Amino acid sequence: xxxxxxxxxxxxxxxxxxxxxxxxxADLNRFExxxxxQRDSYASYVGHYPILAYFAIAENESIGRERxxxxxxx
Amino acid sequence: MxxxxxxxxxxxxxxxxxxxxxxxxxxxxxxxARGKLLELLRPDDNGKIQTLLSVETFGAIRSxxxxxxxxxxxxxxxxxxxxxxxxxxEYNKEKNVxxxxxxxxxxxxxxxxxxxxxxxxxxxxxxxxxxxKWTEAVDNGANMLVTxxxxxxxxxxxxxxxxxxxxxxxxxxxxxxxxxxxxxxxPAERGVLIVSAATHKQKAMFFFxxxxxxGDIFKVTLDHDNDHVTELKIKYFDTxxxxxxxxxxxxxxxxxxxxxxxxxxxxxxxxxxxxxxESSSASLMETEEGFQPVFFQPRRLKNLxxxxxxxxxxxxxxxxxxNLFEEETPQIFTLCGRGPRSSLRILRPGLAISEMAVHIxxxxxxxxxxxxxxRTIAKVGSNRLQVVIALSGGELVYFEVDxxxxxxxxxxxxxxxxxxxxxxxxxxxxxxxxxxxAVGSYDNTIRILTLDPDEGMQDLxxxxxxSAPESLLFLEVQASVxxxxxxxxPASLFLNAGLQNGVLFRTVVDMVTGQLSDxxxxxxxxxxxxxxxxxxxxxxxxxxxxxxxWLGYIHQGHFLLTPLSYETLEYAASFASDQCAEGVVAxxxxxxxxxxxxxxxxxxxxxxxxxxxxxxxxxxxPKRKLLVIIESDQKAFSAEEREAAKxxxxxxxxxxxxxxxNAEKMENGGDDEDKDDPLSDENYxxxxxxxxxxxxxxxxxxxxxxxxxxxxxxxxxxxAFSICTVNFHDKEYGTLLAVGTAKGLQFWPKKSSTAGFxxxxxxxxxxxxxxxxxxxxxxxxxxxxxxxxxxxxxxxxPVLRLYDLGKRRLLRxxxxxxxxxxxxxxxxxxxRIYVGDIQEWILETWTDDECKLIIDRF
Numbered sequence: 013x014x015x016x017x018x019x020x021x022x023x024x025x026x027x028x029x030x031x032x033x034x035x036x037x038a039d040l041n042r043f044e045x046x047x048x049x050q051r052d053s054y055a056s057y058v059g060h061y062p063i064l065a066y067f068a069i070a071e072n073e074s075i076g077r078e079r080x081x082x083x084x085x086x
Numbered sequence: 087m088x089x090x091x092x093x094x095x096x097x098x099x100x101x102x103x104x105x106x107x108x109x110x111x112x113x114x115x116x117x118x119a120r121g122k123l124l125e126l127l128r129p130d131d132n133g134k135i136q137t138l139l140s141v142e143t144f145g146a147i148r149s150x151x152x153x154x155x156x157x158x159x160x161x162x163x164x165x166x167x168x169x170x171x172x173x174x175x176e177y178n179k180e181k182n183v184x185x186x187x188x189x190x191x192x193x194x195x196x197x198x199x200x201x202x203x204x205x206x207x208x209x210x211x212x213x214x215x216x217x218x219k220w221t222e223a224v225d226n227g228a229n230m231l232v233t234x235x236x237x238x239x240x241x242x243x244x245x246x247x248x249x250x251x252x253x254x255x256x257x258x259x260x261x262x263x264x265x266x267x268x269x270x271x272x273p274a275e276r277g278v279l280i281v282s283a284a285t286h287k288q289k290a291m292f293f294f295x296x297x298x299x300x301g302d303i304f305k306v307t308l309d310h311d312n313d314h315v316t317e318l319k320i321k322y323f324d325t326x327x328x329x330x331x332x333x334x335x336x337x338x339x340x341x342x343x344x345x346x347x348x349x350x351x352x353x354x355x356x357x358x359x360x361x362x363x364e365s366s367s368a369s370l371m372e373t374e375e376g377f378q379p380v381f382f383q384p385r386r387l388k389n390l391x392x393x394x395x396x397x398x399x400x401x402x403x404x405x406x407x408x409n410l411f412e413e414e415t416p417q418i419f420t421l422c423g424r425g426p427r428s429s430l431r432i433l434r435p436g437l438a439i440s441e442m443a444v445h446i447x448x449x450x451x452x453x454x455x456x457x458x459x460x461r462t463i464a465k466v467g468s469n470r471l472q473v474v475i476a477l478s479g480g481e482l483v484y485f486e487v488d489x490x491x492x493x494x495x496x497x498x499x500x501x502x503x504x505x506x507x508x509x510x511x512x513x514x515x516x517x518x519x520x521x522x523x524a525v526g527s528y529d530n531t532i533r534i535l536t537l538d539p540d541e542g543m544q545d546l547x548x549x550x551x552x553s554a555p556e557s558l559l560f561l562e563v564q565a566s567v568x569x570x571x572x573x574x575x576p577a578s579l580f581l582n583a584g585l586q587n588g589v590l591f592r593t594v595v596d597m598v599t600g601q602l603s604d605x606x607x608x609x610x611x612x613x614x615x616x617x618x619x620x621x622x623x624x625x626x627x628x629x630x631x632x633x634x635x636w637l638g639y640i641h642q643g644h645f646l647l648t649p650l651s652y653e654t655l656e657y658a659a660s661f662a663s664d665q666c667a668e669g670v671v672a673x674x675x676x677x678x679x680x681x682x683x684x685x686x687x688x689x690x691x692x693x694x695x696x697x698x699x700x701x702x703x704x705x706x707x708p709k710r711k712l713l714v715i716i717e718s719d720q721k722a723f724s725a726e727e728r729e730a731a732k733x734x735x736x737x738x739x740x741x742x743x744x745x746x747x748n749a750e751k752m753e754n755g756g757d758d759e760d761k762d763d764p765l766s767d768e769n770y771x772x773x774x775x776x777x778x779x780x781x782x783x784x785x786x787x788x789x790x791x792x793x794x795x796x797x798x799x800x801x802x803x804x805x806a807f808s809i810c811t812v813n814f815h816d817k818e819y820g821t822l823l824a825v826g827t828a829k830g831l832q833f834w835p836k837k838s839s840t841a842g843f844x845x846x847x848x849x850x851x852x853x854x855x856x857x858x859x860x861x862x863x864x865x866x867x868x869x870x871x872x873x874x875x876x877x878x879x880x881x882x883x884p885v886l887r888l889y890d891l892g893k894r895r896l897l898r899x900x901x902x903x904x905x906x907x908x909x910x911x912x913x914x915x916x917x918r919i920y921v922g923d924i925q926e927w928i929l930e931t932w933t934d935d936e937c938k939l940i941i942d943r944f
Binding site for chain 2: 052060068072076084086
């Protein structure tokens with residue numbers, strides 16, 4: 013019984029993680045957790061044009077280049 | 087606490103732009119997204135861009151696309167935003183609104199990873215289902231896709247833009263790859279990315295314009311015979327400032343929505359058929375180190391001619407509202423721009439005027455009127471078919487123009503006392519006469535009299551006002567259907583009165599009964615406003631001349647009263663000629679001036695003073711009315727290095743394909759800094775240096791003459807980040823200037839700097855130039871400086887420190903290291919210090935008797 017439960021929980025969790033990107037669980041390690049935060053941050057930067065422009069001015073690059081850098085980090 | 091806000095100036099930076107024929111027919115319009123604003127722009131006949139419609143969407147617009155259904159006459163707009171929905175809009179020309187045609191919800195709101203909205207792909211001929219037909223792995227460095235026309239118009243497929251390459255791909259077709267030409271002075275480790283693309287399609291041919299992150303535009307063509315593409319060619323076209331979107335209009339124009347700085351509207355002079363540096367898929371050569379690059383030099387604009395600019399304040403780095411010019415209203419000083427396109431802009435409320443005619447000096451009065459009557463004629467009012475004159479003593483005589491064109495006296499009326507002013511309403515459509523005559527009297531009343539022949543100049547209504555009226559004007563508003571709020575507005579008649587106390591009085595006249603209602607007042611200036619009717623944009627508008635001239639006009643359904651940025655005028659009238667279709671001729675002092683009003687609907691007009699690098703902050707010298715600005719840029723060469731590089735490239739290309747023109751320019755002018763300079767930095771950007779190099783300067787600017795009185799470039803990789811004026815206890819040098827700098831600042835992989843300094847300068851020559859007293863090294867970057875009780879407060883990272891002035895350096899008095907993150911701003915009020923942290927709130931600090939800084943609360 014326990015084995016099949018564990019099997020169910022895992023596949024449910026994977027399904028949730030596929031459907032809702034960024035879902036975590038109790039045993040999530042630090043690296044994966046940080047990666048999720050970083051990817052969410054990059055997606056937010058790309059979606060919000062003023063933040064993208066802020067980075068572009070700070071680093072003296074074009075906005076297209078900043079967008080490309082963040083997309084590579086996703 | 088609740089704050090109420092009013093938008094003075096809408097957003098000017100453009101996020102994305104699309105073009106199409108949104109109102110149907112042959113007109114070409116541009117739809118532009120400015121953050122949360124959606125606007126429709128159209129170039130008028132003179133090539134100037136006019137804004138037709140501006141709508142707040144209260145969301146973040148991320149992408150726009152246009153499409154046309156087969157057989158339709160107009161284009162529709164698809165908007166991708168952060169609302170979790172996709173919306174299709176149609177532009178309604180009659181009502182001047184965007185109609186929502188369709189809305190599809192597919193996810194939650196916000197810019198999330200899993201909710202679409204960032205990119206839009208259009209195929210109006212597609213069916214209900216989109217099925218995955220073909221997938222292929224692309225270059226890891228690919229960043230953009232451009233659709234290649236298909237069907238009968240071309241070979242279809244897609245252009246993949248990757249770092250350094252453009253690749254043509256199609257299902258079942260071998261890839262064609264070409265390198266993107268590089269600027270000769272680009273450091274080897276930097277790649278070339280395409281950031282913006284536009285497609286131009288005509289019946290027989292199509293081509294693409296791709297712009298790189300450095301501003302160079304390349305024309306990309308595909309040699310093809312029906313479905314098979316044989317060659318992909320990339321040829322250098324022109325260089326313009328980097329854009330976020332480009333639109334190629336069918337009328338032969340290019341609209342370039344710049345990332346930072348003013349947007350531009352160009353006309354195509356050529357389509358790049360002349361010989362130029364070209365890279366082709368056929369000549370692609372692969373070596374052990376990779377693909378062989380193709381080099382080129384940017385040159386003067388050849389295929390494009392700029393015909394209009396749309397001002398953009400994006401990005402604003404610092405701003406102050408001060409009255410430095412002793413004008414009626416204070417001016418807004420903004421530091422705008424990035425890199426070589428940086429500028430200080432002085433914004434003044436009011437419409438911009440462009441003067442057309444040279445000033446003519448004329449003596450004597452403007453007009454004389456002679457008509458029958460024993461007494462002198464005091465005032466007159468007229469329209470196309472009726473004339474009323476007021477004689478001294480208060481008698482009104484009414485004339486009409488009959489069928490033969492003669493003026494016939496119809497009626498007389500005695501008023502109680504002298505008439506101050508009068509006006510007749512314009513003749514309504516399809517009628518022979520206007521019913522209403524407005525008379526203003528010195529007993530502070532305005533009366534409406536009827537000019538009906540049966541009723542004989544009776545009073546219809548009386549309105550008392552706060553002061554004697556100086557001038558009257560009727561203004562008719564046409565009937566409109568729909569409008570911003572969807573309501574129908576019938577034609578309405580307004581009576582405007584300029585009163586002796588400087589107030590403009592505005593009231594609605596009922597077109598049937600002549601009753602006056604719904605009156606509004608507004609103070610315009612210190613003189614009684616004189617009202618004149620002129621034509622602006624084909625519609626009747628009103629010039630109110632008080633101590634300042636004002637323009638009252640209808641714009642996008644609203645009545646706006648805006649001051650004009652011009653001197654005091656006495657009289658004005660409409661003026662039309664070949665050179666100037668809608669002008670105004672006015673008397674100012676004893677000179678006659680002719681001018682036009684350029685753009686309506688704008689609150690501010692700008693004076694632009696160009697700067698060298700990205701400005702960061704500025705301070706005022708209160709006594710001398712000068713500005714001190716700090717500018718800095720990363721990854722750029724200093725002025726001397728750039729001059730040396732320019733000389734080299736001039737010598738190299740002087741006898742090359744660019745012809746002898748450039749070499750001659752070098753000999754004649756030396757440093758030609760105006761905008762038409764072919765290699766001006768404003769157009770093609772500063773050359774790139776390694777990321778640890780900074781260039782920076784401190785500039786003292788006189789805004790009245792727009793000239794720089796002192797410019798100090800910082801040496802040895804230092805960059806200025808904070809600035810303030812200080813008055814130390816020790817008054818030997820007077821007011822001093824403190825500038826915080828960082829040396830060798832790097833952001834990646836982690837923020838670090840070699841050293842930080844605080845420079846102390848003193849002012850010489852009545853504040854016009856600076857002399858360095860000493861530099862004090864600090865352990866971090868001083869990001870905030872402020873004067874406090876005769877000493878200098880500096881925020882260096884998380885440390886707040888108080889300094890005193892010494893002979894050779896600043897002396898530490900006390901410090902507080904307990905701030906959470908980085909200090910970004912310091913303000914003081916009496917004995918309290920307010921410190922702003924980069925992440926946390928404002929913290930309040932104070933000093934106690936032993937001169938310790940204590941954090942109080944936040």
